[in-house]
Amino acid sequence: MDLGISGKTALVLGGGGGIGGAVAQVLAEEGADIAIADIDLQAAQRRAEAVKSAGGKALALEWDLSDLSEIDTNVALVEDSLGPVDILVNNTGGPPPSSVLGQGHEVWLSHFQSMVLSVMAITDRVAPSMRSRGWGRIITSTSSGVIAPIPNLGLSNTLRAALLGWSKTLAREIAADGVTCNVTVPGRIRTERVQFLDRSKAEREGKTAEQASAESIASIPMGRYGEPREYASTVAFLASVQAAYITGSVVRADGGLISSI
Template sequence: MDLRIKGTSALVVGGGGGLGGAISRALAAEGANVAVAGRHRESVDVVADEIRRDGGDAFGLALDIGDLASFGAVLDEVAARNGDVEILVNLTGGPPPTPAAGVEPATWEGHFRSMVLGVIHLTDLVLPAMRSRGWGRIITSTSSGVLTPIPNLAISNTLRASLHGWSKTLAAEVGAYGVTVNVVVPGRIATTRVARLDAAKAQREDSTPEQVAAASASGIPLRRYGTPEEYGAAVAFLASAAASYITGTTLRVDGGLVPSL
């Protein structure tokens, strides 16, 4: 299936991680020109190098989503290489495990800046060009914890949930301009972060990461963790011309894990 995004300018924030890297590769495989952005330059360069070796178009650049003052220079660099951003994928790193009670206000504030405020501000900066062009894609990756709160991940559950309200509201504001706004929710995808969470849970429960992963997989209807490639493919579809009538929605890529309707 031709997703009809060849030659588009895509910016993947958090593109050096497991999910972000898979998204970057999926977009590049469809012919998008991908700017792979993230805090760790080495990681995004690895992803960009892999894409180029496979015949795609990509470059890496440093972006700290909590440093709002740096966004203008980053977007100028993307525009100089690929043109104004037409596909923006927002994916932020996950906060450390914490309970809901007893977390210092400064901790909440710091993660709000990097997980919510940075996403909103970066999106605001790319929207004018999308509106004037009459086409754009805003896709934000969150967590299944916004639908069914995950124990001991209170910061993630709380802050990521706010991005759903923002995305739904924004979709109604920009739909008339041909810009779609959607959220993608991963279930248990086999990434380094999920492995760390399994290891932390194993330590709390005097178990092993392998036992934790087996128990988690047994509660998923498909009886396995998803792959980053499966997640990337779903995001690439939402970015496509074929998904032009999908906006303001949440797509779960979870193997049936989340029990709510």
């Protein structure tokens, strides 16, 4: 299937990491020009080189999402190098494992700024251009914790859930302008983040990381962790021309992990 996004400009936040990197790669294979933003410039550059070596066009950006003052400068760099943003993939790093109780105000504010407010502000920066051109895709990657809160991920469960209400509201505001706005929900995808969470669980419960991973896999009907590329393909479809009538939705790519309807 031709997704119809050849020549479109995609900005992928967290594009140097496992999920973000896979999204960048899959979109590039579909012909999109990719701006890869990451706090780790070397990771962004490695992904950009991978895209270029496969014949794509890519720009690597060092981008600290907690610093809102960087937004105008970085988006302008994307626009000057690749053109106005057609596809925005909001993908932010996760906070450390934590309970909900006992977190200081400064902790909540810090992660709210990097995980939620940054997404809103970057979207505010690129959405007017999408609306004026009559085409755009805004896709926000969250976590299965927004549907079924994950034990000991209190910060993530709470803050990422805010993005669902924001995305649904935004979708109704911009749908008539040809811009869609959707949320994607990963289950347990085989990334460094999931490996870190397995190790953290193992330490808390006095188990080995292998035991913690095996228990996690046992809860997934497919009996395995998802691959980053499988999740990225879901994001890519939502970015496509064919997905033009899908907006305001929450789309799971979780191997059946989340048990609720």
